[in-house]
Amino acid sequence: MMIDIGLIRHSWLLVAPVAEKVTMHFYGRLFSEYPQIRELFPPAMDVQRDRLLKALTQVVLSLENGEPLGDYLGQLARDHRKYGVRPEHYPALGHCLVAAMRANAHGAWLPAYDEAWMSAYRYISEVMIQAAEQDAVHAPPSWIGTVVSHEMRTHDIAVINVEPDQPYPFRAGQYATLQTGQWPKVWRPYSIANAPRHDNRLSFHVRAVPGGWVSTALVRHTQPGDIVLIGPPRGMFSLNDARTPHLVFLAGGTGLAPLKALVEESAWSPERPSIDLFHGVRHSSEAYDMHDLRRLRAQHKRLRIIQAVSDEPEHWPRHTAVDALEYHRVIPDGDVYVCGSPEMVRHTTARLLAMGVRGERVHSEFSGEAPSFVPS
Structure with a gap:
């Protein structure tokens, strides 16, 4: 045509x-x-x-x-x-x-x-x-998910584990849209924070956004046994795009979720890459996943984790994730994965390009995607 x-x-x-x-x-x-x-x-x-x-x-x-x-x-x-x-x-x-x-x-x-x-x-x-x-022919329009655990990690961040009613085929780094019983027909996207595993469960890191219908319902009003609907997996954020043995991951807040899934996937690879993971938060109390990250570090062997805190007067130095990258003199000589708020991704990408990182080496969660026809 x-x-x-x-x-x-x-x-x-x-x-x-x-x-x-x-x-x-x-x-x-x-x-x-x-x-x-x-x-x-x-x-x-x-x-x-x-x-x-x-x-x-x-x-x-x-x-x-x-x-x-x-x-x-x-x-x-x-x-x-x-x-x-x-x-x-x-x-x-x-x-x-x-x-x-x-x-x-x-x-x-x-x-x-x-x-x-x-x-x-x-x-x-x-x-x-x-x-x-x-x-x-082979997949339902959506999956029925049962909440199997709901853990408040900070005052506004919950880690929620959901078990779909049927096998849920996805790749590490993808995201799913969720619908809660409180808000019929309202879907919101959340990154899946784990690689595919035998128990078929999905982990989501959800921050309650002020005025956010679905995020508030998930964080404040959801408990084990509740039902959520899960849309098909989406996204093209994956290690398939990586071509280098050294990777740099830059996360802001709950943007950690898909990067954690990629770390988990890479830990199973016989030729696992070395990874420097920088997790940026505003306050040290928002470093909500350190226990799991330490577990992953022990499993992966070639993973380094650096926490960056930007807005806490008592914390020194005060850094964003990309500030910490420069402070620790890590050379982004390979593929760089960035995930966080749109503002964080724009700012971080601009800084990386100014450092000399080639544009094709910078991967972000929603790059190359258009929005959906029916609003989520």
């Missing part, structure tokens, strides 16, 4: 400055023309109103990425089964998006733009529908 990326990008520039109006028009048209789609969304739309438009446009604008995007669309389609997305929903989204952009382009929208965008969405729909149909 021929898709004119140039036309798509040019037309998007017409409406990008009024993206909020496009979003409101899009949802109004979608829910009025296709009321059955409204049931896929949670009752309150304020948290996720803008995410769907961002997802739809980013995926189309990334169509030149070829095979990586195709793999991602397949993964996205498998994940969207948990929402109840059906084949007939895909063209509805594309139709309403094009109509919303056309209505807000101040008369500058051309018929050729319609065809370019719809051609792109027909392609996306075909890839995702086929992937979802193939996945339905």
